[in-house]
Amino acid sequence: MSERVLMCGNEALAEAAIIAGCDAYFGYPITPQNEVPAYMARRMPEEGRVFVQSESELAAISMVFGASATGKRAMTSSSSPGISLMQEGISYLAGAELPAVVVNVMRGGPGLGNIAPSQADYFQATRGGGHGDYRTIVFGPSSVQELVDCVILAFDLADQYLMPVMVLADGILGQMMEPVVLESKTSRDLPAKDWALTGAKDRDQNIVRSLWLKEGALEAHNNKLQARYEKIQRDEVLCERYETDDAEIVVVAYGVAARIVRGAVAKARAEGIKVGWIRPVTLWPFPSKEINKAADEFRIFLTVEMSNGQMLDDVKLAVAGKAPVAFYGRPGGGVPTVDEILDKIRQLTLEVKTPI
């Protein structure tokens, strides 16, 4: 069980879902995540579980909705344009308080964009994405191992908080092969699914709904959801700090961008630059408190993303004016290089030397 195997991210995340007890996978082909449905098409029937290739992403997320409404663990995966189509169903899942796991192996946009890796769906994922006042828990793993761990945890969090949970990977993470240990590290005490539609045998009818027409009912429903989101913000933030002890500059990055930052920080350290980095693992709930606290210690923040700056907004909100927040990013499938980030860090050292 705990042996290390070499797997690409897409196949590893699929196997992780199986380990997590995913009863059904529904998906529609889109690059760069096609290994996920292909893997599931083979493995799910082997496990006596359900695989269906849907006619569209709209249908895939609706199939997830159906399976989830009966109390089963269900997942879909897609890439950016397909995730846009799924926003309808994600909003309905949020409204109907149904658990689900949605994996977005992000590619460049907007529109059809390209099939290169990207982090440009951060806004869509962390702001809800669909219509209405809702949130999804969002993970931004940076290795195949972490991708596996996040997918397994995502199923538990979805069941615990009765909401869709998203895992944001990207084309690099989905395609690259790394050694990974496939095992569940989570053992949460999860609530019984007494709301599930199973046929009203020896009990009253169960109804799963997101329509609340009676005056005040939808407001009350929203307030209930918000209270849950506040608890998640208190209890579920995941974030890591590296080399921040004596740092003056701190780089904030997630996912694959954080791996490149690690290389740039190592080189900068070799040059004697006092730089560290913070890596959010949950993008919502965002580690705002941790970053706000860090703003008391460090002079300058640098956010690095494979986009034109989306998490940047959250970093600025968290820093709350305590320190300048610089940005370096590459949109449209561009991937920042170690040297580009290193150059940016070197530039910032000049600002550190200048009194702010």
Add this chain to the structure above:
Amino acid sequence: MKTVFERTPTLKDCVTHYCPGCGHGIAHRLVAEVIDELGIRDRTIGIAPVGCAVLAYDYLDVDMVEVAHGRPPAVATGMKRTNPEKIIFSYQGDGDLASIGAAEILHAGHRGEQITVVFINNAVYGMTGGQMAPTTMIDQVTATTPKGRQGADQGYPLQVCELLATLPGTIYIERCSMHDPAHIRKSKKALRHAFELQVDGAQGMSLVEMLSPCPVYWRMPPAKAMEHIEKEMIKVFPLGRLKG
């Protein structure tokens, strides 16, 4: 005193929100009676559409879900595939099934999902205020066809049963009507068969279309609406078993 008739238990004892003369009340009762007669209430899950029947779960006493517009066949797929022992039915109007959900019904039928579809065709969008549906009749005046539907511009009435009957994955397709007691009895017989097929584990999708009156948005009194089905709608939507 001898009881000669009772409300079937799966139909809740309450007042519906439906307009006077609407066909949904009849259709709900037929579905409820079939569920009770087959004794499947405790393993049946129903899917309410977006449209006039969105609150069907307030009237049908079975486990039910309300889903996004047009997606019931996809939701039903997710339910049935993970719960093959359960009886899954979707209850959909013409806007839900034939317009926004055209892809979902087509592909659920195409995959041969073992579900039962109750399709209410009243040739108009009721809940949103009487707009043109795919099944709206030629020359029918609606909020969005103020001069009457013109085929060359707005398309012709869509014949769902004929379309779905061509798919290998559908096993039973029948169009019925609710315009008089004899046809209501036929509708019930068809519904019963559609549910029985699923109970028996038959491999494929069954669908019963029921022509249904909408006096308010047809702008005619209820009795006249029934007459309209008999004299006009049936010409465009011929009744009978198209498959199975």
